[in-house]
Amino acid sequence: MIQCKTSKEISGMGHSMKRKEDVRFLHGKGHYIDDLKLPGMLYMDIARSPYAYAKIKNIDISEAMKVPGVVAVVTGKDLEKYNLHWMPTLMSDTQMVLPTDTVMYQAQEVAAVIATSRYAARDGREAVKVEYEVMKPVIDPFKAMHADAPVLRTDKPGKKDNHIWHWEVGDKAKTEKVFKDAEVVVKQDMYIPRIHVSSIETCGCVADYDKVNNHLTMYMTTQAPHAIRTVIALVAGHVGLSEEKIRVVSPDIGGGFGGKVPVYPGYVIAIAVSFLTGKPVKWIEDRSENLQADSFARDYHITAELAGTRAGKIQATRFKVLADHGYTDASANPSKFHTGLFSIATGSYDYDTAYMEADAVYTNKPPGGVAYRCSFRVTEAVHAIERITDRFAFEIGMDPARLRMKNFIKKEDFPWKSPTGWIYDSGDYHAGLKKAMEAIGYDALRKEQIEKRKKGELMGIGISTFTEIVGAGPSKDFDILGIKMFDSAEIRVHPTGKAIARFGTKSQGQGHETTYAQIIAEELGIPAANIQIEEGDTDTAPYGLGTYASRSTPTAGAAAAVAARKLRDKARKIAAYLLEVSEDDLVWETGKFYVKGAPEKSKTIQEIVFAAYTNHPQGMQAGFEATHYYDPPNLTFPSGAYICVVDIDKETGAIHVRRFVAIDDCGHIINPMIVQGQVHGGLTQGIAPAMYEELIYDEDGNILNGTLMDYLVPTAVESPKWETGHVVTPSPHHPIGAKGVGESPTVGSPPAIVNAIVDALSPYGIKHMDIPVTPFKVWKALKEKGVV
Amino acid sequence: MIPQSFQYESPGTMADAIALLEKHGDEAKILSGGHSLIPMMKLRFATPEYLIDINGIPGLSYIREEKGTVKIGALSREAEIEHSDLLKKHFPIFADVTKLIADPQVRNRGTIGGNLAHGDAANDHPAVMMALQATVIATGSGGSRSIPIDEFFFGFYTTALKQNEILTEIQIPVPPAGTGSAYHKLERKVGDYATAGVAVQLTVDGKGVCKAIGIGLTNVNPIPLRAVRSEQALLGKVINSENIALAAQFASEDCNPSADLRGSEEYKRAMVAVLVKRMVLKAAERAMGK
Amino acid sequence: MNKVITVTVNGVQQVLEVEPRTLLVHMIREILNLTGTHIGCDTSSCGACTILLDGKSVKSCTILAVQANGKSITTIEGISTEGELNPIQEGFKENHGLHCGFCTPGMIMRITELLKDNPDPTEEEIRWGISGNLCRCTGYNNIVKAVLYASAKMRGVPTASTEPEFV
Known part of the structure; x- marks a missing residue:
């Protein structure tokens, strides 16, 4: 159970408060863009x-x-x-x-x-x-890189090839040396295909x-x-x-x-x-236009390599990426980050050597490079590290859970500096995986698998223990077109103690109207039910960079807490004036200040706010408002331990996801119900690219699945019953210790699913499957191995 | 996505509908459930000038048994077929197939007549009707005629229906005791067209010998296909794994699937074999009351 | 040539003039201004436009307005009084069965018929029963939970806990 400091009436952090925004949607009274009609x-x-x-x-x-x-x-x-x-x-x-x-x-x-x-x-x-x-x-990005490929961007004077940019990070020479000397090296080409967010509203x-x-x-x-x-x-x-x-x-x-x-x-x-x-x-737009012309996600061709010891210690990783950007680089990344935050690809493991490089190329495909419920290319990174880690485990014959446990960064080693320069804020990866293994019954499943294999049945167990990087971001590195990636909150408390708060972000279903209110409720003791949240109108809301990349809680959520604390400071001054004591003699307890040693002498936040308009101390500004622009000192690093169990029909290749357990660490939890809901949704958007979705083009550049008839968004039948849980390691630098969660499951789940499928097929020497893993692909792989 | 303009007719009788068809010729389309036609019109793949809506004609929606024949009115919705006790009694295959057709809302509109008259080898009922050896009743200005299902499908989206005929009824012989039927299709996700689908109805005697059999295949041939050699491999023989394997092999050889996003030709042939095997077994189990 | 049709929408009879090609969903949204019914695709795939036509759940993007002549239509706006939630709506709220809310009206209309036909569905039956409605946000777990809640409530049996199973 999550401990709450506030009563249910206040509904601060940790309460599964029912969402405030729901009622209008449930009555069909939401206001979506196509509902708007203007005269003429x-x-x-x-x-x-x-x-x-x-x-x-x-x-x-x-x-x-x-x-x-x-x-x-x-x-x-x-x-x-x-x-x-x-x-x-x-x-x-x-x-x-x-x-x-x-x-x-x-x-x-x-x-x-x-x-x-x-x-x-x-x-x-x-x-x-x-x-x-x-x-x-020019459709194939590898061909587009050839010296003799036709130059597509003839509008750019002097452009002589289709290459857009080259990016690299890490210590190339050191990585080469570790690889040269390593006992075991595994290498895997993998394609993270072009997909489409396909939100139900276009x-x-x-x-x-x-x-x-x-x-x-x-x-x-x-x-x-x-x-x-x-x-x-x-x-x-x-x-x-x-x-x-x-x-x-x-x-x-x-x-x-x-x-x-x-x-x-x-x-x-x-x-x-x-x-x-x-x-x-x-x-x-109609749906066809949306699928065929709007921004795609992913489309990374990755070669992943890992060097390690026979005993199972990861020593170094190396990743090479070719990014197909279509005819222009319209990626939605922070400006200085061509590959987004791909450099998180060193993963949850403790080693000090890595090198990554990427090249981007123009092709005759639509532009894009958006999230698909993912913080800037983190899904690609997580897929690469979690797949190559499993390849390594397979290569040395070690259980993939044991291998992970052996290599995890230890809880006490945080903050931890990654080989590509990130400072991971906090985590307890061992606890997460242990909890996931217990929840799913890992040891029993492995025993069952041995029995199944004796009978020739295909059952697989797959793990993904990922580290996300979200909350972009600190202004020293993060901007979009020069605008720093802070975010903002403005809180106004009205004389009767009810509030309105406005933000630079914009919910698209995340539940901001509820969770932001809960953050403010936690800090000020005003019931969340009495705090109205507004976003999305540039005339009224303070400036902010918006909602994507799981950044709302890490940035605007932090801004809400800091702005509320500014108000609490003001409240203390007013309370001291009203109670005729020194500020230092006051103790804050949710919703009121009382005099140290005399708890009967107190002023509630409502009384204090009323005084701010009716009886404020001379020399103090009247009113009760605060604004904060929050510039995060670091990113946040949510993590997760996911385990998937699949059964495969050998004759048809059909894959049944029997169970999926997701243990997430998103730091302190504002609303468990919403966090769990986000995890459910993210998981379905993880199984989607893992098993169903891909935008497919023929060699003439025709899209072959430009409608929802063939672009296979999962229904309730494909989507398994998700099992969820959490561990909490608060972010040490975030005002409320939260990390962000909306995207973790989408980022972390595909490799768990693929690792399970490959695990099921591994007795036949199958070491990798590219996503989406379809029955046809499974059957083909088994056919090539002479199994069917 | 919006259809091109058209004239809408809503005749109250079959005679009026046929007269309109004769009047407008190729410019007219019959609107039944509309769940194949209207999407094609929205995409402007179909641009009829006249739409003749037969939904207002009374007496086209029924499921009844008469003298050893089950008669299904062409306007019967998939949902009605899914929940019909009469069909459940004689043909468990209908519960198999309807669950796999599109989704509940579409099944509330889509009609069995439309599913057949569309002439699409990707639709599921053609294979089922072949397995059940159904007869299609076509009504034109000169009255009605019976078309055996084997003679109904002609080519890509074409059927034996004449331009001025409307499919009005499907007749299925009530099978003798000891009969079972089954359908399954592999699909990429629920509601998808089949990667491959197989419909089987068979009758067995007390010794496990196959006395009658029909096998139809979905979406593995340019036109809906009856797996005749597969039927022969089992007819008059004991239903054992050897004979089933032969039937499965014949079906995979005799179909003519094309590679697409659902899989290669080779995969589809292999899936036809797997499904023939599974559906024969399932139908046989049902026949023997297991 | 335009057609005059008579439809009963959420209990109120309306006489409307429409082009034959007018899709029912456009009649509902654009002519009647009932914007709770949404459009999410072109291919009858997503179910966002689901309404009840003579009590049956249908995709109003794949039916012509003229086909609704003489029939009754129920949309999300017609299933409860504003200010009150019916058991299905309540199930969604209590169990966090919606995020962005865009698929929700279509989902609820579909579930309205599902629970009428099958008042006590299994989880499996619910999943198949809403397989014509796509949701991109929720991962469906909580929609299933919402339906189970509504089912219990409508049958007058105690509802299960609405707390998240977030151990």
């Missing part, structure tokens, strides 16, 4: 390229303009007049808003049709006739430009409204939009997972059209 609103639909790589010879809009209801068709040439046909990406690359001469991927935006109704816009879209000169696309916006007041209100599905406002000001400043005249509103969001961080061309076109027409313009 126009609708936009977008004609897209059927080809992956083609010159645009002509765009004929005449038939489209004849469609009843169509008011305009916008092409790249139209935007070029305003220098809006290209835009910068978050990684300082460039991306087309609409093309003027060349399309670079299938489903790329080609022309926008604006009409008085959704149906007319779609009819207009069908009537846009585009003449293309089809070119041979992306969309209503751009509402008011010509009279030269004011833009941009309602949109964004996880980072403040950053978007600044980007709009930077991109559209030259046409007269300045930042104080831009308001970005992010309404209720139907799932984000990183897919709602980028600025998509559709948003920019909608703004441009609203600017030109003076009317609100709505653009809502």
Whole structure:
């Protein structure tokens, strides 16, 4: 049981408070972007390229303009007049808003049709006739790196290849030496395929430009409204939009997972059209567009190597990555981190030597590089280390749990400096794995496995003991387009002791309206039920970088605690004044100050706040408000120990996940119910890429599974009944000791599943399977080994 | 995703529906459950000028037994088939198959007639109907005619239905005692089209000899396929592992699957063999009341 | 040519003029402004648009508005009075069966029929019963728990603990 300092009535930290936001959703009264209707609103639909790589010879809009209801068709040439046909990406690359001469991927935006109704816009879209000169696309990233590969980004003067950047970290020479001298070296190529977040709500916006007041209100599905406002000001400043005249509103969001961080061309076109027409313009993607054109995640080709001793000590790791970025680098990473936080790939293990390098390459695929419920490329890193660790265990014939126990960083060694320079804040990896093994009955399962194997049955047990890195991040290293990655909270307590608090983040289902209120309740003793949380409106909320990468609790959550403590300091002063004692004589107990040694002499927080408006000490500012911009001193390092059991049908390759136990350490827990819910959801988004999801392209760059008929989002039938638990090692540098949890399970679970599958197949000499591991792949592997 | 404009007709009688079909020719499509057609129209893969909605025609939705034949009205929804006690009594295969068709909401709309008339080898009922040796009743201006299921499927999305005919009923002979049936398909996730699917109905005598058998295959051939050689391998013979293996082998040889995201041709052939084996065994167990 | 249809929506009869191609979900959202019914895909895959048509759960993105002529429609807005939660809604709240809330109305409408047909479903039956509804946030555990809670409540038997099993 989690110990709570506050009563249930207050519902501070540790209470499984039922969510405050639920009621409106349960009545169908959420306000999602497509629910918004404004007077005179126009609708936009977008004609897209059927080809992956083609010159645009002509765009004929005449038939489209004849469609009843169509008011305009916008092409790249139209935007070029305003220098809006290209835009910068978050990684300082460039991306087309609409093309003027060349399309670079299938489903790329080609022309926008604006009409008085959704149906007319779609009819207009069908009537846009585009003449293309089809070119041979470059789809395979390895071929794209060849010296003789056609150069794709001919728009970049002097660009002579498709290489985007090279990145490396660690001690190359030392790593080479350790590998050279090692008793055991294992090496594995693995592909972490291109996937898509596919939140059930797609992306969309209503751009509402008011010509009279030269004011833009941009309602949109964004996880980072403040950053978007600044980007709009930077991109559209030259046409007269300045930042104080831009308001970005992010309404209720139907799932984000990183897919709602980028600025998509559709948003920019909608703004441009609203600017030109003076009317609100709505653009809502359909699912096919969302899957086919919006930012992908992953797409890392990794070669992982591990050097160790026969006795099972890990000595060094080496990782080489080829990152397929599509036609532009539109990754959503902190600006200085091309590979995100991939350098966490040394994992949960105690060794001091590692080297990693990565190269990124252009291909004729959609741009992206977003999270998919993951902190900046950490999933790729965790997959690499947890798979290669299992390969090592297999190679030396050691039980993978024992091998992990032997190599874990010890609890007492935190804070611990990793070979790539991170300072892990805290953890107890041994306790986590031990708890997971006990929960699942590890030893009994291994015995059962021996019996099953005698009968030729395929059963596997897989482990993943991962370390996450979240909460970006400290301003000395972390920024996006120069804006430091702090986040913020502003708390206003009203005279009757009820509060409103606003944040720079934006919930997409994480439950901020409840958990932020609980943090403030913990600090001030005001019931969480009486604390209203607001996010997503740049006119009212303090500036912040938004919600992604499990950063809300580590940054804005911290800001809430610090801002509340500022208020408590003020409350102490007021209480001292009211009780006519010295501040030093006051003791804080949730919800009130009392006089040391005389607990009957006290003032509740409500009395104190009322006095702040009615009877405040002379010389003190009236009111009861505080704001804090929290710049984290370090990242936080949640961890987990996951164990998966699978049974495989040898004849068909069908994989049944029999059990899955997840023990998470996300530090102090604000709301166990929500944390557990986040873990459940993250696990299903872990089994998804492990067994079901991949965006697949043919050699001509055609996407082969661009709808939910073939892009296989798991249902309740595929998703197992998850078993969850936790250990707590508080983050020592975080005001409330919390670490963040939303993404850990997505990051940590795929290797547990794959390790279980490979474990099941290992008697036949199968050492690796690339995700998604499908029945067909399993059958093929068994076939190649002559088993079926 | 929005369909192209069309004219909508909602005839109240079969005669009116057929008259509309004759009037509009190839420009018209019949709307039954709509769960194949409307998605295709939303994607604008299908752009009919006239949509003739037969859902308002009374008397097309029923499941009843008459003189040794079970008759299923073409507008019977998958959900009705799933929960029909009459079908459960004679044909356990329907419980197998309906559970695997799409999802509950789709089964509330999708009709058995539409599932067959769509002529899609990926649909599940064609194989089942082949296993059950059903007869399809087609109604046109000149009245109704019976089409044996083996003669119903012609080619890719084409059936023996004439342009001015509507599939109105499916007739299935009630099998004798000692009969069992079973269906299974491998799917990538619940509700998916089959990677491979196999339907079996067989009758056994007291000695375990197969007296009658039908085997249909789903989504492993350009048109729905009856596994005739597999049936022959078991008909009149004892259902033992040797004969089952032969039946399985024949089915895997006689189908003609194409490689796609669900797997290679080789995989699908292998899965046909596995499923023939499993479904014959399951049907035989049911036949013998196990 | 537009068609005039008569539909009963959440108990209120409405006469509407629609294009034949108008999807039922667009009629509900755009004409009737009942925006609790959502759209999540193009291929009848996600179930976000699930409503009850004459009491049967259906995907309103794959039905034409004209097909609803003479029928009754129930949407999320019609299953309880504002300010009160029915047992299914309560089950979702008590068991944290929703995160972003986008799939929730469709889920609830589907479950409404599921529990009518099968008042005491097993966990397995619930999972198959909601297999036409995708949720990207919750991992389904708590949705299953919410249905079990609602089932118990509707049958008048004690509900299981709503505390998280987060040991």
